[in-house]
Amino acid sequence: MNLSLRTAKLKDVADKAGCSPATVSRVLNDNPFVDMDIRERVLKAATELNYVPHGPARALRSTSSRLVGAIIPTLSHAIYATMIDGLQSRLSESKVSLIINTSLYDIAVEREQVRVLVERGVESIVLVGHWHLPDTIDMLERYNIGYVFTYTTNAPQKGAAVGFDNVKAGTTAAKFFHDLGHRRCGMIAGITLDNDRAQGRVDGFRRGLASYGLDVSELPVIEAPYKIDSGFAAMKKLMEDNPTLTAVFCGSDILAAGATKFCSHSGRKVPDDISILGFDNLEMVELTTPELSTLEVPALEMGRLAADYILAPPVQRKHIRQRELPVRLIIRGSTGPAARGT
Amino acid sequence: MNLSLRTAKLKDVADKAGCSPATVSRVLNDNPFVDMDIRERVLKAATELNYVPHGPARALRSTSSRLVGAIIPTLSHAIYATMIDGLQSRLSESKVSLIINTSLYDIAVEREQVRVLVERGVESIVLVGHWHLPDTIDMLERYNIGYVFTYTTNAPQKGAAVGFDNVKAGTTAAKFFHDLGHRRCGMIAGITLDNDRAQGRVDGFRRGLASYGLDVSELPVIEAPYKIDSGFAAMKKLMEDNPTLTAVFCGSDILAAGATKFCSHSGRKVPDDISILGFDNLEMVELTTPELSTLEVPALEMGRLAADYILAPPVQRKHIRQRELPVRLIIRGSTGPAARGT
């Protein structure tokens, strides 16, 4: 039983393998200029000693920490958790670890989180959206940390963007409703404070409707946090204030689910009386009655592509600085043509 | 414009503040034996130089890395993402960072992830469940890394457990059904391979039914991955094979949602024809028709308590080595009394 009190260090491996620490280091870092037999001896010694390299020491001495950070609003929302899943699993394949922080949709909190990540020595940081404090970006630049914006196509000067165009998505929603004959539309948006994605969807929707000659000066828009109950309450208010609406675009499936629920509770038929369009294409869309039409956000893919950008050698990075993913319109049962004569 | 090429080091702060590096270190580490005015000078200098301490160097020199790891099956399942949310946010309050890895429900993968985390120098690791490879635990012990099991009450020798009793929860489900008069029950379980939680729920359910004198030698149990579609398909098969069932216990709300959907598609009335009980109390439970009765898993709280354990000083740890949280039965519309004469 080898119950050594202290864990094996690189030097211990060197001693056991009968070579210098430098050589062990070379083997461990896949340096090709090492003889086959010595390499094998080292590997054998390392295994027998249960040697595990010490990351912090490596990070201190070398320039690379193999550490990446991500700051998202919250993990309690599938759209972000799924993105992180894609990001983490792909990074993991390349032996890169991910540190996660949540900002609760507050860009001041986000800045503090960036500082924490800088302190950890991360090489790159994944952020959500393109609205950030100047401080935040300054810090990233000063420490020469690569950064990627997600859920947006708005790439920063030095960093990259992997995502989709929220404004365009909003416009797509407007066109979809207009083509179905809807002329009195409303929207339940996410909280737009500090949130370019939520704001972009509103802007796009408004712009799209306007392009069809509709008066959007008084477009009914209610903001609500991403909770089913909030969607329910928002829909209630929206319909009370604007009883003649025939279509409502929601900034998230969660809100749309709540809105749909309100309709069934209040005897409104979806989509006959009112059409409801969601956003994200979360798993829950197929649980409502009727199932939700929605705009699909490629969260998993976004995470993977952000990882690809981060893992790419600097030379290649330029080619993928801006990656726009399509937002597919998925039509299910919650949307339909506007009732005639309305 | 102070565009220094290199970032400020602790020594730079010392120079600017007119003191020694040791003193700066003391200030930064809240050592009380430093004069007020010197402390302020140091803090001022640090701010002006945009000084950010270098975590890896700290971790190398001191014994604490302020780094914690968590390995969960997947982030694409709200029950884990939410736990991580609770864990991360509480750790973050104490300036501890969290590295996340996913095992995809494979305990061999988990072992590799533990190795990665050891390499990162984490001080503690949060794991899910109590089924782990001996290797995994050995490594943790050897490196003297604290560990916490979650979603279980089965505490290991040296680590802790924060969670709930899956067997007991299964028994609760059995009692609930039995009290409602159900005598022919079935179950749609999660995949039990490498998954003590899924297995525990099955065992508890079976044991509970047996305690009422029911013959459970042929208890219909189908295993399915946590997907709505899988729940749908599993329910289809379950009902085809056992047309007389009056109650089905599902190992997850996701499966229950799929099962409920199948019932509405196939003309079975829930709960009149058949009762369905879920597990987790995910947000989605209120979207099905009828809404799902379920057993509530306190995911967020579990994450927070795991963090509390990790953050507690070793002396206090013993008192919270095993923390059992209640699993509340939440009755909504998907369960009811067994139809008479069946």
Place this chain on the structure above:
DNA sequence: TTGTAGGCGTTATCAC
């Protein structure tokens, strides 16, 4: 209360 000096475990730069 403050400064000096040594070293944490690893890798980069030299020689050989």
Place this chain on the structure above:
DNA sequence: GTGATAACGCCTACAA
């Protein structure tokens, strides 16, 4: 190809 040697940035006895 391989081995000394010197850092990387910081903390902590110890001395003053």
